Each structure stands twice: as structure tokens, then as C-alpha cells.
Amino acid sequence: MPEHDPRLLYLTRRDVAAVGGASAGLYVDALRAALVAHAEGATVQPLKPYLRAGKGHIADRIIAMPAHVGEPGVSGLKWIGSKHDNPAAGRERASALIVLNDPETNYPVAILEGGLISAWRTAAVTCLAAEHLARPGFTDVTLIGCGVIGRTQVDALLERFPGIGTVHLHDLRPEAAHELAARLDGRVATRVAAEAEDAVRAGDVVLPCTVTDRPYLEFDWLKPGTLLANVSIMDVHKEVFLRADKVVVDDWEQSNREKKIINQLVLEGSFSREQLHAELGEILAGTRPGRESTGEIILLNPMGMAVEDIACAAEVHARAEAQGVGTWLDLY
Numbered sequence: 001m002p003e004h005d006p007r008l009l010y011l012t013r014r015d016v017a018a019v020g021g022a023s024a025g026l027y028v029d030a031l032r033a034a035l036v037a038h039a040e041g042a043t044v045q046p047l048k049p050y051l052r053a054g055k056g057h058i059a060d061r062i063i064a065m066p067a068h069v070g071e072p073g074v075s076g077l078k079w080i081g082s083k084h085d086n087p088a089a090g091r092e093r094a095s096a097l098i099v100l101n102d103p104e105t106n107y108p109v110a111i112l113e114g115g116l117i118s119a120w121r122t123a124a125v126t127c128l129a130a131e132h133l134a135r136p137g138f139t140d141v142t143l144i145g146c147g148v149i150g151r152t153q154v155d156a157l158l159e160r161f162p163g164i165g166t167v168h169l170h171d172l173r174p175e176a177a178h179e180l181a182a183r184l185d186g187r188v189a190t191r192v193a194a195e196a197e198d199a200v201r202a203g204d205v206v207l208p209c210t211v212t213d214r215p216y217l218e219f220d221w222l223k224p225g226t227l228l229a230n231v232s233i234m235d236v237h238k239e240v241f242l243r244a245d246k247v248v249v250d251d252w253e254q255s256n257r258e259k260k261i262i263n264q265l266v267l268e269g270s271f272s273r274e275q276l277h278a279e280l281g282e283i284l285a286g287t288r289p290g291r292e293s294t295g296e297i298i299l300l301n302p303m304g305m306a307v308e309d310i311a312c313a314a315e316v317h318a319r320a321e322a323q324g325v326g327t328w329l330d331l332y
């Protein structure tokens with residue numbers, strides 16, 4: 001019997017980008033299928049544990065995100081670390097590895113840099129939501145928090161929705177908003193707002209991408225027809241959940257935990273699964289309606305799912321193998 005000599009493919013961020021991992025198309029296609037599979041109960045996704053060492057900032061943590069997608073499909077884990085003050089030291093806030101496992105043997109077959117995939121899959125969720133939940137023909141996008149996640153959201157939306165005319169930017173650090181405005185120069189009109197309220201009032205699609213743990217975004221700031229994609233989860237006052245025409249999540253179980261706003265509302269008895277309009281995958285599968293009138297205010301609460309990371313990483317891995325990209329590593 002030949003000696004078993006397992007190997008795995010290591011993909012750096014540059015490798016991931018080289019096979020299409022730095023634009024929206026790969027992610028939107030992979031996620032459409034994965035989110036429908038998730039809604040149909042055809043994925044396996046244990047609740048993600050948060051490792052918090054000490055009593056730090058809300059964004060100081062490492063999260064383990066395992067999932068299985070497809071049949072026979074692929075299994076894997078995203079292991080994503082975060083420190084809120086990394087950007088002040090010139091580092092990205094989040095850093096991540098994704099490990100993919102062959103479901104036949106459960107051996108690891110690939111290790112991928114996960115920060116790029118994580119940012120783009122998060123942006124692709126917003127793109128899919130915008131297809132179904134934004135007002136058709138929307139022109140104004142508002143971004144609160146101009147870090148890596150926010151920038152990628154804007155890049156992805158501009159790629160998928162060429163009708164966007166103006167991007168309104170706000171950041172607690174005005175220089176971050178001005179830097180992004182300069183980066184977007186020539187692609188779209190930009191406006192830097194001194195106050196979050198001013199930016200939010202202008203948006204058809206509103207994207208909080210901050211690291212706040214204190215809600216500031218009020219329902220009365222939202223104009224009729226707004227899609228509010230609550231990417232950073234803690235920005236939106238409770239009343240927005242209670243007054244929005246539709247509340248959509250990626251996964252109810254993941255949203256209703258860890259004292260996040262939905263969980264707080266459920267514990268207080270003012271929100272429940274019955275009041276939820278849908279999980280996003282149900283809307284993509286066509287079993288629940290998306291936007292039904294131009295005036296609806298719709299709140300998407302995307303906690304972020306391992307299923308998304310693993311489905312996207314599997315597509316990146318398949319392309320890299322086919323194109324001979326990456327570095328093979330011996331396991332033994």
C-alpha cells in the first residue's frame with residue numbers, strides 16, 4: 001500500500017485575488033446557491049463561538065465559524081480574529097484563515113487567506129439583498145464607517161448596480177471618509193457628511209459598517225423605500241426593528257443570540273420569529289416575497305454565516321486548482 005502523503009493548497013490573498021476573489025461576481029453566484037441551500041435546510045452550521053480574552057472592546061475577539069455546504073460538498077472553518085485598534089497601528093482590523101476539508105476523508109485540503117473572502121462575501125450578501133429588497137432603480141448609497149468592510153460594500157455595489165449616482169460617506173474619523181471619497185473619484189459622485197443623520201437621510205441603500213456598540217441610527221432618519229443593510233449589527237436603535245415594514249435576517253438562530261439587538265428585543269418580549277419577514281435565502285429561493293412596494297422600509301440584519309465563507313472559499317479553491325494557482329504544502 002502506498003504511503004499516504006496528504007498535501008494541501010495554500011492560497012495567499014494575492015492568489016485569492018488572482019482567480020477572481022477581488023470582485024463581486026464570484027461571490028454573488030456562490031452565495032445565491034449557498035443561501036438557498038441554507039434556507040432549504042441543506043447546510044450544516046453550528047452556532048459560532050466567540051473567543052474573548054479579557055474584557056475588551058466589542059470588536060476584540062476571535063470567532064470560529066464552521067460549516068458544511070453542498071452534497072458531497074465541502075466542509076470548512078473560518079477562524080477570524082479582530083482587534084478594534086489594529087487600524088490605528090496600520091493593520092486591518094480583522095485577520096482570517098479559512099481551512100477547507102474534503103468531506104470524503106475530512107482531511108484538510110486547502111488553507112486560504114480569509115480576510116479578502118470575508119469582506120467580499122459580506123458585500124455580496126448586500127448585493128443579493130439589494131437585488132430583492134432595494135427600491136428598483138435606486139441611486140443613492142450611504143456608508144457609515146469607511147473601513148475595509150465599508151469600502152468593499154461600495155466597490156461591490158458599484159460593480160453590480162451601475163445606476164448608482166452618489167455615495168454619501170460618514171466616519172467618526174473624517175479623514176477615513178475623505179480618503180474613500182478620493183479613492184472613488186472618477187467612478188461615482190461622493191459627498192462626505194459631517195453627521196451620520198445627514199448621510200442616512202440621503203440614502204436609498206444605507207450601510208452601517210462601524211465598530212460601534214452603541215446604537216445611534218433612528219427610524220425617522222430613513223426615507224420611504226430605504227433598504228438598511230445593518231452590516232455592523234449594533235448601530236440601529238431597537239425602534240427600527242419594531243417600525244420597519246420588513247425585517248430580514250440571514251439566519252434567525254444566529255441573529256437571536258449574544259445580546260445582539262434582536263436578541264435583546266426577544267428577551268424583552270417585543271420581537272419574535274413570527275414578526276420576522278424572512279431569512280434572506282427564502283427570498284432568493286422565491287418562497288417568501290422581497291420588496292412589495294416602493295415605499296417599504298426594509299431592515300436586513302446580516303450576522304454573517306460560515307456557510308457563506310465556506311461556499312465562497314470552495315469556489316476560490318476550485319478555480320485555483322484548475323488554474324494552477326497557489327502553493328502546495330505537505331501535511332506530514
Ligand SMILES: NC(=O)c1ccc[n+]([C@@H]2O[C@H](COP(=O)([O-])OP(=O)(O)OC[C@H]3O[C@@H](n4cnc5c(N)ncnc54)[C@H](O)[C@@H]3O)[C@@H](O)[C@H]2O)c1
Nearest residue numbers: 093122145147148149171172209210211212232302303304
Ligand atoms: N455582518 C457581517 O457579515 C460582517 C462581516 C464582516 C465584518 N462585519 C462588521 O463590519 C464592521 C466594520 O469592519 P471593518 O473591518 O471595516 O472595521 P474598521 O475598523 O476597518 O472600520 C470601521 C470604521 O468605522 C468607523 N467608525 C467606528 N465607529 C463609528 C461610528 N459610531 N460612527 C461612524 N463611524 C464609525 C471607524 O473610524 C472606521 O473607519 C465591524 O463591526 C465588523 O464586525 C460584519
